[in-house]
Amino acid sequence: MHELSIVESLLALVLEHADKAEAEKVVGVNLVVGELSGVVDEAVEFYWDFLTRETIAKDSRIIFRHVSARLKCRKCGEVFLSSENGYICPKCSEQQVDIIAGRELFIESLEVE
Template identity: 50%
Template structure:
């Protein structure tokens, strides 16, 4: 699973992630989810603390209660459509540093998915 939409509300994101984590844990016949490695792109606008907060709240009375979430951040990356250069986002400067082109697209930083998780 991978969400492409940026800036979704954390609570609905956590609801989806938790549902998926529980589903996977059930398939693995796990009794408890220990930790979850979550990949978060910098363009998603997701705030770690908010995710942790909602997760703690929503996972009560599930086997994910008390699970630790590890955040793995993916930096934002842009690609120039004119010269194919891939470069990190330069603060609001949506221009190619090589050819000064303005036809720029986002190619990294919108990731949001569970990389893996530890269960027992």
């Protein structure tokens, strides 16, 4: 489970930002998760609850925002999202596409008190 190390680094970042903002409590974390990041929400939540127990992020929740993969057609250069037409070019039906984005995983914003 690679989620554990991911959550550890996310938490470190969250606590660093919360500290800078002089927050007393972290209430929520808005997390952007790319479709191809390979991260499972439930695993992230599980480790989050576990790792935050002794921190000011205790009882905070993660709000997941899933983003589609961004693809580029190798034939016509069309850029599209996987949510539009899967992994097939919507313009020329080519199946050879390059992945431009979709593996991202980052904190979009924090809710603190």
